[in-house]
Amino acid sequence: MKTRHKFVIGGAAIFVVLAALSVQGLQEMTVYFYTPQEVLAAPTNFQEKTIRIGALVQPGTVEWDARSIRLAFHITEDSIRSIPVIYEGVKPDMFREGQGVVVEGRMENGIFEAQQLLVKHSEEYKVDHNQVASKVDYYKSVIQ
Amino acid sequence: MDSAARWTARLEIIAPLTLFACGLWVFVFTPTETEQGFVQKIMYIHVPSVVVTYLAFFVTFALGIAYLWKRLLVFDRIAKVSAEIGLIFCAMVLFSGAIWGRPTWGTYWVWDARLTTTLLLFLIFLGYFLLRLSVQDREKEARFASVLGIVGFLDIPIVHKSVEWWRTLHQPSTLFKVQEGAAKPAMPAELLYPLLASMFAMLLFYGYLLLLRWQMEENQDQLHEELAQRVI
Structure with a gap:
């Protein structure tokens, strides 16, 4: 050769x-994350496997236990079908109902046990004029 | 060359003043974003740096083609210095994004398509300078670097479109958001105008850096030639 x-x-x-x-x-x-519909459509494909799911936090399902640092909520795309999620860790500042999130973890008996909880920020930026009276005042309060 | 020196002197004053004015506008006169709060100010560094990165590598791409066509070293010098500036601004994009990501997403870094392709862009142009250093012959260096500069630039459309083509943690573009069939920024004017001004200021700063580095590069090559002749 x-x-x-x-x-x-x-x-x-x-x-x-x-x-x-x-x-x-x-x-x-x-495909950084799957959607709840994809996971619910073929649950067997996602068993015993670390995956990421991206969806919205379903309003009215959030239970935050500050003493045991345990966060439970449902994620959904369409508000009809949802997946319950448990996350043991500090609640992120930007976490709120209706917010987009990406959870990383495993499906265990129909419940998603998340090891990581990321908040997905939307591309919308807003200014609330009632909340911020004066910028200069706001910075004064930040400095103090 | 004389006019380049004149413009460098002008921009040396204009660019920092414009940047400073934008800083004042952003930190004192721009209202706080409702959801993110103070963290949103990072956008005024992040997005202008993206614009400069895109432009700087585009200049490297265009002048790489020009060099391969005309074989004039002046094109290669401008391509080189533009890539240098692009690399620094690309690093600034990655850093400012990481600092923003921690309070907003809850992590400095994820391997989603937007972040990965941006890191790839940085690494390609890091390799671009390693390639330049590894070649001794000046003409050969220019030829190789032009090719890599042209190929490397092709990552930018991928970076830009990644948030639309694939599912990413990074949000889609705010500036080019399509609403009711037309591109319309998804932010109020109070936040948008200082952003546009910051982009303009950062572009002036890029112009200053480019002119300055280009003249240094010209002088350096001239010096090398003269020294080489004296040795002979």
Whole structure:
């Protein structure tokens, strides 16, 4: 076997491995999270596996126990079908009802046990003129 | 070259003053965003840095093509200094985004499509300078760097569109949000105008840095040539 052939075969092998890895990586990257509908439609595919689900916090389902640092809520897309989530950890500042969140964890007996809770920020920016009387006053209060 | 020096001197005063004025506008006269509060101010660094990163690497891309076509080293010098500035602003985008992400998302970093492709952009142009350092011959360096600069730039459309093509933690564009069929920023005018002004100020600053570095690069190459002739 010529040296050149070895290079070609070796190069091809490296290329195939890299291509396989990047396809897998791309799938993970392009779908950062699943939706509740996808998970509920095929629950067996998502058992015993660490996954991320992105959805909205269903209003009226949030239970925050500050003493045991335990947060329970439902996530939903359509307010009809939802997944109950338990998260043991500090409630993020931006967490509120109706907010978009991404939870990472596992499905255990129909309940999603989240290890990580991320708040998804929307692209909408707002100013509430009733809340902020004067900017200068606000900064004074921040400094004090 | 003389006019470049004149413009550098002008921008040296204009650009910092404009940036300072934008700082005053953002921190004193701009109302606080309702949901995020003070953290939203990071946007006035983050988004202008994105704009400069896009422009700087576009200049590298365009002048890379110009160099391959005309083979004039002046194109390569401008491409190089623009990529340098782009790399620094790209780092600023990543840093300011991380600092914003911690209080807003609850994490400094996630491997979603937007963040990953942005990091890739940074790494490509880091490799661009490693490539330049590894080649001794000046013409060869310019040729290789032009090709990498052109290929590397192609990541930018991917970065920009990633939030629409794929599911990401990063929110879609606020400035180019499409509402009722037309692109309309999803933010009130009080927040938008200082952002546009900050983008303008940051572009002036880019212009200043580009002119300054370009002249340094010209002088450096000239010095190298003269020294080489004396040795002979």
